[in-house]
Amino acid sequence: MTAEPQTILEVEGLRKWFPISRGLLRRVVGHVRAVDDVTFSIKHGETLSLVGESGCGKTTTSRCILRALTPTDGAIRFRTETGEQVDVAKLPKAGLRPLRRQMQMIFQDPFSSLNPRMTITDIIAEPLLVNGVRDLETRRRRVRELLDLVQLPAAYMNRFPHAFSGGQRQRIGIARALALNPALIVADEPVSALDVSVQAQVVNLLLDLQDRLGLSYLFVAHDLSVVKHVSDRVAVMYVGKIVELAPTADLFTRPRHPYTEALLSAVPVPDPRRRTGRIVPLGEVADPANPPSGCHFHPRCRYAVERCRVEIPALRPMADDHLARCHLAEELNLAGVQEGHPPATT
Amino acid sequence: MAEPILSVRRLCTWFHQDEGIVRAVDGASFDLEPGHTLGIVGESGCGKSVTARSILRIVERPGRVESGEILLRRPDGSVVDLVKLDGQGREMREVRGGEIGYVFQEPMSSLSSFHTIGNQLIEAIRLHSDMSKKAARDRAVELLTLVGIPRPAQRVDSYSFELSGGLRQRVMIALALAAEPRILIADEPTTALDVTTQAQILDLLRKLQAEQGLAVILITHDMGVIAEMADDVVVMYLGRDVEQGPVETIFHDPAHPYTRSLLQSIPSVLAEPRSRLRTIEGSIPHPYARPAGCPFHPRCADAIAGRCDRSLPEPTHLGARHAVSCFLYGGSGVPALPAGLLERAE
Structure with a gap:
């Protein structure tokens, strides 16, 4: 019997509002509610994915967790190596440094996230140097270990980033993120800039590293197919709010929010025999500076009733860990995707 | 099998650079049938975009169409080889935008931000017809209605930066259709868009094709988009068509090892x-x-050692419309030139 794994991260009521200022005196006339009351948690060794379309606040949420942005409100409780919980949102800048060692980031663009004037060794060893590993030989040994971990030959140590392909660069970025033995990795669209054949290698690498090192991932992505392959649980965001949060299989087969249903049906399936009717939501994503009244999704929702226009729905539990922010969640019988392997793999 | 409206034969488009020659397209052949959607799929560097630009004769220097034929069949039965035309000449300018419309990936950089979308449409319409300004403006509003832009009579006077990505891509499609082309080339038309917007644009393309009897060349890296949209598929790898056939065959009975592994990954x-x-x-x-x-x-x-690394496989027909360039299916090959020989010959 193993005990229920502890949570490594608890985000509660997170808000990040960006002021909109106008006029000569730069008076604040409104706010872009990029993240508006977001609550979730991640357990040790778990992958939680944040999905949604551009402007839904998924990247802003991840940046708040790393304190690259200071949240407007809310708590971000991170459990450190020693087991105590620290509220990252309220920590002064100076107190952040020891924590940053334990939470690291993998970026989307492997072409702009590596310094072209540094060798691979210098790039991967920089976090070690910053954190006081003075001895050159120790650093080089660790770089060799890390390259081995991300399956790159140690012979590449003294090359510069331009000599590497997109997939190899992404491996270098992963090695750098792992340099300080972090517990939590925030990966913002880590495979979306890669070609299909290389994307598969990096997805597998992320899964392997998680198994070997017991990492926890916050995986930010827009590609639901990739999300299906990596996640334990998935949170769907729309205009700054989580609209649905559920275990992966549940969310894909039995969505409880109309937006999730629309997202799932919009994904093109690589099988010409499955050209079925799509549920395309009307119009465009709402403006987070001026969100619609009531449920933010109601102008695009094909099930919307009068109540959706006036009353903001709460994120409510449905069944087993399944949360949905919809007044009609119990009544609607929404379509998900069917389980099973795509025929192409036969 | 109807007579193809466009036939590409052994097209070679090379880029002459100081470091050597990049053979971006190196012997690609395929046919586009009237009223069909031909999907060209492949990963970065496979030459799919350069193929499109070669057909439109807008390959940028130091690239140029080296050899091959691009045969455009006119309604009167005459055939013109676009390779033989002067890329900047009058005849080619009438084909480009006239007989062949095109939509590119970046809706932001393909539209001018100094002219209203109406003026850009009017220019495109009047370039290929002798309509009066007034009539062209009415036609512009009609085109905006056709591509599903809400309130087209007002939107005709807006600038591209006032529109969302999805609307901008709709304007691009309206521009491409301005001269009532018979062929539409869409190069990654939905790659920069969110998944629900992508679904809307794909539905629009399908609707327009059915209504206008367009022949479409759809270029994408996304196998899902191909499965949903294409009638016929060309799979490209490093400048060559490695396999082509009807969409059903490509997805359910693929022959080339690359197609098979791509589908599985x-x-x-x-x-x-x-x-x-x-x-x-x-x-x-x-x-x-x-x-x-x-x-x-x-x-x-x-x-196969000693064969695949020595000579270049020629297409072998596995069915009336299914062809694969691979020695596993027998077939002849041309001896490969030793690496570097061509470059030296230049």
């Missing part, structure tokens, strides 16, 4: 959660380090 919303992906060994070679023989042989699990 796509993440799918139908997959088991947290399942590893099948991968293709290695990565796409650098353009200057093109392998001798079959360009896929270094990554191919079924490569």
Whole structure:
């Protein structure tokens, strides 16, 4: 019997509002509610994915967790190596440094996230140097270990980033993120800039590293197919709010929010025999500076009733860990995707 | 099988650079049938975009169409070889935008931000007809209605930066249709868009094709988009068409080892959660380090030593419309030139 794994991260009521200022005196006339009351948690060794379309606040949420942005409100409780919980949102800048060692980031663009004037060794060893590993030989040994971990030959140590392909660069970025033995990795669209054949290698690498090192991932992505392959649980965001949060299989087969249903049906399936009717939501994503009244999704929702226009729905539990922010969640019988392997793999 | 409206034969488009020659397109052949959608799919560097630009004769220097034929069949039965036309000449300018419309990936950079979308449409309409300004403006509003832009009579006077990505891509499609082309080339038309917007644009393209009887060349890296949209598929790798056939055959009975591995490595919303992906060994070679023989042989699990690395396979017909360039299916080959010889000959 193993005990229920502890949570490594608890985000509660997170808000990040960006002021909109106008006029000569730069008076604040409104706010872009990029993240508006977001609550979730991640357990040790778990992958939680944040999905949604551009402007839904998924990247802003991840940046708040790393304190690259200071949240407007809310708590971000991170459990450190020693087991105590620290509220990252309220920590002064100076107190952040020891924590940053334990939470690291993998970026989307492997072409702009590596310094072209540094060798691979210098790039991967920089976090070690910053954190006081003075001895050159120790650093080089660790770089060799890390390259081995991300399956790159140690012979590449003294090359510069331009000599590497997109997939190899992404491996270098992963090695750098792992340099300080972090517990939590925030990966913002880590495979979306890669070609299909290389994307598969990096997805597998992320899964392997998680198994070997017991990492926890916050995986930010827009590609639901990739999300299906990596996640334990998935949170769907729309205009700054989580609209649905559920275990992966549940969310894909039995969505409880109309937006999730629309997202799932919009994904093109690589099988010409499955050209079925799509549920395309009307119009465009709402403006987070001026969100619609009531449920933010109601102008695009094909099930919307009068109540959706006036009353903001709460994120409510449905069944087993399944949360949905919809007044009609119990009544609607929404379509998900069917389980099973795509025929192409036969 | 109807007579193709456009036939590309052994097209070679090379880029002459100081470091050597990049053979971006190196002997690609395919046919586009009237009223059909031909999907061209492949990873970065496979030459799919350069193929499109070669057809439109807008390959930028130092690139140029080296050899091959691009045969455009006119309604009166005459055939013109676009390769023989002057790229900047009058006749080619009438084909480009006139008989062949095109939509590119970046809706932001393809539209001018100094002119209203109405004026850009009017210009495109009047370039290929002798309509009066007034009539052209009415036609512009009609086109905006056709592509599903809400309130077209007002939107005709807005600038591209006032529109969302999805609306901008609709304007691009309206521009492409301005001269009532018979062929539409869409190069990654939905790659920069969110998934629900992508679904809307794909539905629009399908609707327009049915209504206007357009022949469409759809270029994308996304196998899902191909499965949903294409009638026929060309799979490209390093400048060559490695396999082509009807969409059903390509997805359910693929022959080329590259097509098969590509299909197996796509993440799918139908997959088991947290399942590893099948991968293709290695990565796409650098353009200057093109392998001798079959360009896929270094990554191919079924490569025949002494054959695949020595000569280049020619297409073998497996069915009336299904062709594959691979020695596993017999077929003849041309001896590959030793690497570097061509470059020296230049």
